[in-house]
Amino acid sequence: xxxxxxxxxxxxxxxxxxxxxxxxxxxxxxxxxxxxxxxxxxxxxxxxxxxxxxxxxxxxxxxxxxxxxxxxxxxxxxxxxxxxxxxxxxxxxxxxxxxxxxxxxxxxxxxxxxxxxxxxxxxxxxxxxxxxxxxxx
Numbered sequence: 229x230x231x232x233x234x235x236x237x238x239x240x241x242x243x244x245x246x247x248x249x250x251x252x253x254x255x256x257x258x259x260x261x262x263x264x265x266x267x268x269x270x271x272x273x274x275x276x277x278x279x280x281x282x283x284x285x286x287x288x289x290x291x292x293x294x295x296x297x298x299x300x301x302x303x304x305x306x307x308x309x310x311x312x313x314x315x316x317x318x319x320x321x322x323x324x325x326x327x328x329x330x331x332x333x334x335x336x337x338x339x340x341x342x343x344x345x346x347x348x349x350x351x352x353x354x355x356x357x358x359x360x361x362x363x364x365x
Contacts, residue, residue, distance in 0.1 A: 237261040239269040240288035252342040266299030289318040
């Protein structure tokens with residue numbers, strides 16, 4: 229499968245951040261889905277068929293309505309979306325407690341470098357497609 233067939237969901241209450249990430253990853257062929265909070269993201273995920281589910285979720289921690297922690301608790305109760313790799317987006321400095329509470333596979337600190345988010349997305353997609361070579365570059 230090529231990158232153009234891969235789907236990434238970005239959940240962030242900052243519209244400029246959503247636009248920036250969507251532009252960067254979309255320009256590389258990823259299909260982008262976005263949600264402004266955890267509740268909207270859950271509604272979106274529940275409306276998708278299994279073939280339409282994202283290959284990666286980029287999740288902001290601090291959001292109104294349903295924050296990153298609350299979103300993840302709800303996500304883990306739904307087996308078909310619990311398996312989707314999750315990367316935490318945060319401006320917070322002390323990430324150890326966040327990583328444990330969210331069960332994220334990686335994190336990116338804000339402000340986000342567009343090259344870093346692209347490399348991270350490519351690495352997760354490659355790793356998922358080539359599970360026997362499970363590593364991050």
